[in-house]
Amino acid sequence: MDEISASKAGTFEFDKDFIINRLGYGTMQLTGNGVWGPYKDPDQAVDLIKKSFDLGVNFVDTADSYGPWHADTYLAKALKEYPDSDKIFISDKVGQVRTGENEWTPVGAPAFLRQEVELSLRLFDRDHEDLLFLHRIDDHYPIEDQIGELKKLQDEGKIKHIGVSQVTLDELKAAQKVAKIDAVENMYNVGHHKGDDAIVDYAEKEGMAFLPWFPLDTGNLTKADSPLNDIAKKYNASSAQIALAWLLKRSNNIIPIPGTSSEDHLKDNLNAANVELSDEDFEKLSGLEK
Ligand SMILES: NC(=O)c1ccc[n+]([C@@H]2O[C@H](COP(=O)([O-])OP(=O)(O)OC[C@H]3O[C@@H](n4cnc5c(N)ncnc54)[C@H](OP(=O)(O)O)[C@@H]3O)[C@@H](O)[C@H]2O)c1
Structure with a gap:
């Protein structure tokens, strides 16, 4: 199994003394x-x-x-x-x-x-x-x-x-x-992003961080009928990991902050750093929102 560590998601630099995973x-x-x-x-x-x-x-x-x-x-x-x-x-x-x-x-x-x-x-x-x-x-x-x-x-x-x-x-x-x-x-999440895509792009251009709240659509994207299930199967990943991997790939200024009360889910979420979506699957996921 791949090592689970937030450090595998790359870093964002607020300033030289404030570089975060x-x-x-x-x-x-x-x-x-x-x-x-x-x-x-x-x-x-x-x-x-x-x-x-x-x-x-x-x-x-x-x-x-x-x-x-x-x-x-x-x-x-x-x-x-x-x-x-x-x-x-x-x-x-x-x-x-x-x-x-x-x-x-x-x-x-x-x-x-x-x-x-x-x-x-x-x-x-x-x-x-x-x-x-x-x-x-x-x-x-x-x-x-x-x-x-x-x-x-x-x-x-x-x-x-x-x-x-x-x-x-x-x-x-x-x-x-x-x-x-x-x-x-x-x-902002893979199921609800269109309204804020322009803000993410603007923030990136300005060098600002973008924190997407409800990154898992407050758990809806992880449910049994998640629209992410097929792609999750393909990557041998959970639907939560696909949702987070999409955010990580969307822009280097995005810092997902998934919430959980469960250690298993915490590990599952951090393991998203080990999922690398293909460009094709990223585009497919980006088009899920109607
Ligand atoms: N700025 C704002 O106005 C604002 C608003 C809302 C939230 N936030 C911030 O955004 C953070 C994230 O939002 P959130 O916690 O509300 O929603 P979220 O991260 O989208 O989803 C959390 C929900 O998903 C479940 N979950 C988490 N990981 C999972 C996994 N791997 N598999 C299955 N279920 C999983 C959690 O249940 P379990 O506990 O059972 O894992 C919980 O019900 C908050 O903690 C907060 O810091 C900011």
Whole structure:
């Protein structure tokens, strides 16, 4: 069997001190139902995050709104218990409040964004965020105020790189007028990509990272009736691996961050780095979305 390691997916360079393996991990599954409340087995959650580090993951996507705070608490514990954890990069997000299961409300008040960054740094015991996304633009505040506050925090040394999440191309360009934007995080997977192909191409041209959220279409692409089954069979791979291999081949600036609560699925996902799609199959997969 091929070695399982996120390092086999290649790397993306944010800067010379921030070079990450292109298969990361997203913490959102490590919560209760509807991304609300604690995960059923917090110790298992911490162990799973540490297992991902063992397998070469050095880029973890998270947000205080997952739980809220529960996923971040497990991540903080894993980082504390793991040797050399300063080499693990955190991709964090601010700008959403939670009011219950599956309820998300953007709040872009600058003082709130600042508080979230300060509380996250305190929890992670770090003096800066490696990569900090505005989780959603809040229409109640000018974008200049929201990205502007992140820029202030960057000037104070508390954020290294700024990103924007679930944006249109126009919103991305508006954010770029306020600060240097180094990453975009939008919903994007082999089954739903057409609407954002232009953003991926623009991000690549600008040298930005693109984090596709729901890389497995929140598990739908892995189900028994997955449209990826035939190609998966051909590669002796799982449908999850085909979905992730498509993203890795789509553009070198894409960093998939599949979420899972299972060690078997974690290994399965990282093994996608060993699947090399032919150009022909890549094109076939690209055409799946009608
Ligand atoms: N910026 C944003 O607005 C935003 C929004 C949503 C998500 N995100 C980020 O994106 C990350 C990924 O999204 P996600 O976790 O919601 O969705 P996802 O990665 O598309 O899919 C996760 C689902 O797939 C299942 N799964 C994972 N690997 C599998 C495998 N190899 N075989 C079969 N099933 C598998 C998981 O169940 P098991 O637990 O059983 O494996 C879970 O139900 C999140 O963790 C979060 O960091 C960001």
